[in-house]
Amino acid sequence: MLRISSGRGPRPMSGGFETFSWYYFRISGAALVFLVIAHLIIMHVSNDVSCTTYAFVASRYSNIFWRVFDWLLLTLALTHGMNGLRITIDDYVRSASARMWLMSISALLLVIFFMLGTLTLVTFQPVVSAIGPQCLPK
Amino acid sequence: MPEHQSHSYCLKAPPPASRIEEEMYKGQSGMWSWLFHRISGLGILLFLFIHIVDVSMLSFGPGVYNQSVVLFDYVVVRLLSLALVIAVLYHTFNGIRIMAIDFWRKGSRYQRAMFGIVLAATIIVFIPMAYYIMGPAFQWLTQAPHAATTGH
Numbered sequence: 475m476l477r478i479s480s481g482r483g484p485r486p487m488s489g490g491f492e493t494f495s496w497y498y499f500r501i502s503g504a505a506l507v508f509l510v511i512a513h514l515i516i517m518h519v520s521n522d523v524s525c526t527t528y529a530f531v532a533s534r535y536s537n538i539f540w541r542v543f544d545w546l547l548l549t550l551a552l553t554h555g556m557n558g559l560r561i562t563i564d565d566y567v568r569s570a571s572a573r574m575w576l577m578s579i580s581a582l583l584l585v586i587f588f589m590l591g592t593l594t595l596v597t598f599q600p601v602v603s604a605i606g607p608q609c610l611p612k
Numbered sequence: 613m614p615e616h617q618s619h620s621y622c623l624k625a626p627p628p629a630s631r632i633e634e635e636m637y638k639g640q641s642g643m644w645s646w647l648f649h650r651i652s653g654l655g656i657l658l659f660l661f662i663h664i665v666d667v668s669m670l671s672f673g674p675g676v677y678n679q680s681v682v683l684f685d686y687v688v689v690r691l692l693s694l695a696l697v698i699a700v701l702y703h704t705f706n707g708i709r710i711m712a713i714d715f716w717r718k719g720s721r722y723q724r725a726m727f728g729i730v731l732a733a734t735i736i737v738f739i740p741m742a743y744y745i746m747g748p749a750f751q752w753l754t755q756a757p758h759a760a761t762t763g764h
């Protein structure tokens with residue numbers, strides 16, 4: 475038997491990690507609406523992918539605003555998405571040892587990809603002498 | 613528990629019975645909205661992993677990085693990115709619907725209508741974006757021959 479609510483949606487009020495997770499999906503989701511839509515429009519509508527070259531990134535990242543923007547997008551999307559993966563594993567994997575393994579691998583992936591993304595963003599210093607073309611040659 | 617897309621917290625803190633209507637699982641719009649939300653979310657996450665790796669090529673300089681941009685210029689990869697765009701649009705609009713169900717007093721009453729709006733918005737926004745993404749791949753079709761040869 476499954477339920478649908480007739481009033482406001484039932485919220486988790488027990489405290490603890492699942493309550494945090496529930497709110498985190500919604501708060502990060504609300505922020506991601508703006509970040510993701512803006513990112514898609516910049517990269518696929520106002521520019522074409524063939525012009526998102528090294529030179530393009532260099533000019534964008536000369537402004538700290540875009541590094542902060544991209545870091546927020548990275549952090550929120552990765553934690554939101556990995557939390558979703560955690561819940562999916564929770565839903566389908568029954569064996570305790572398999573759950574342990576999958577959860578540990580997920581946690582490791584989260585850390586590795588968060589560090590790789592952050593490192594790329596923070597350490598980017600354009601090679602000014604050889605910045606390459608603004609768009610790919612056709 | 614498709615209608616409000618909830619997790620184990622339901623077991624911990626059931627809301628007062630007066631606010632709940634029990635309903636059998638019949639595979640209605642709630643099931644599809646939930647299933648699409650999960651698949652689109654996991655699909656976007658898979659892309660995010662790939663994307664973090666391709667962006668990390670920046671650390672190896674313009675030669676290496678632009679090589680990965682060449683990859684995204686292929687027609688096949690452009691078609692794949694259409695799948696990403698439709699997943700992102702659906703997940704975003706349905707995410708807003710979930711938040712409306714949870715936080716807006718009348719949210720759950722209109723959940724079904726909102727699912728229709730989610731699907732319509734996904735398709736309506738997708739069409740112009742698909743045009744922008746695929747357009748450059750078909751320049752040889754839409755451009756006059758002389759423009760193609762004298763261009764960059």
Ligand code: HEM
Pocket residue numbers: 496499500502503504506507510551552554555556557558559561562616617618619649650652653654656657660703704705706707708710711
């Ligand atoms: C663009 C704005 C976004 C919004 C508004 C949004 C909204 C939401 C919400 C409200 C949930 C919770 C559903 C629930 O409690 O059952 C959710 C789940 C999820 N989201 Fe997002 N999200 C967004 C972006 C993303 C991105 C970028 C990713 C991937 C990197 C992602 C991956 C997921 C996954 C995997 C789940 C779990 C699905 C499940 O439990 O079945 N989302 N999203």
